[in-house]
Amino acid sequence: MQRTLILTITTLLALLFITFTSASGARDTDTIRVYSIKAGDYIVTKKVEKTAEEWSEILPPDVFHITRQQGTEAAFSGKYWNHKEHGIYKCIACGQDLFHSDTKYDSGTGWPSFYEPVAKENVGTETDTKFFMVRTEVHCSRCGSHLGHVFPDGPKPTGDRYCINSASLTFEPLEK
Numbered sequence: 637m638q639r640t641l642i643l644t645i646t647t648l649l650a651l652l653f654i655t656f657t658s659a660s661g662a663r664d665t666d667t668i669r670v671y672s673i674k675a676g677d678y679i680v681t682k683k684v685e686k687t688a689e690e691w692s693e694i695l696p697p698d699v700f701h702i703t704r705q706q707g708t709e710a711a712f713s714g715k716y717w718n719h720k721e722h723g724i725y726k727c728i729a730c731g732q733d734l735f736h737s738d739t740k741y742d743s744g745t746g747w748p749s750f751y752e753p754v755a756k757e758n759v760g761t762e763t764d765t766k767f768f769m770v771r772t773e774v775h776c777s778r779c780g781s782h783l784g785h786v787f788p789d790g791p792k793p794t795g796d797r798y799c800i801n802s803a804s805l806t807f808e809p810l811e812k
């Protein structure tokens with residue numbers, strides 16, 4: 637009985653050690669390759685990893701709720717749904733390029749809508765089954781911030797509708 641207990645504890649400790657070392661090892665080499673509009677090419681950048689507490693200290697409460705707790709702003713309430721300037725929509729949390737204004741269109745939904753991201757590597761997707769719906773969640777590939785959802789009812793050329801929260805974005809104008 638006692639021997640079994642000791643064996644169990646030893647196994648647990650070994651597992652903990654493996655988990656710990658592999659997690660910290662992964663953090664050191666966690667880089668991603670994403671597209672940069674200004675560089676005009678792909679760049680290699682470090683992933684941004686912070687705890688919920690760290691994010692809550694950096695981001696305003698409404699932005700924290702939407703980007704880190706999968707929140708959604710009210711339709712027609714955000715600052716970019718009707719925004720028509722030429723430039724780059726970036727991640728508000730880490731600054732990564734996400735969408736170009738050339739791909740923005742009026743979806744009539746009250747949320748900024750784009751038919752494609754800057755590059756597929758710049759965003760990540762995940763199946764979201766909240767609220768009795770099956771949707772595809774979209775997040776920043778660099779910092780994991782929640783952006784919105786993508787639906788298959790967008791315009792040409794992709795047929796995709798990236799329905800994004802203004803609160804997840806910041807805008808940088810570009811010269812035409």
Ligand SMILES: [Zn+2]
Pocket residue numbers: 727728729730731732776777778779780781
């Ligand atoms: Zn980000």
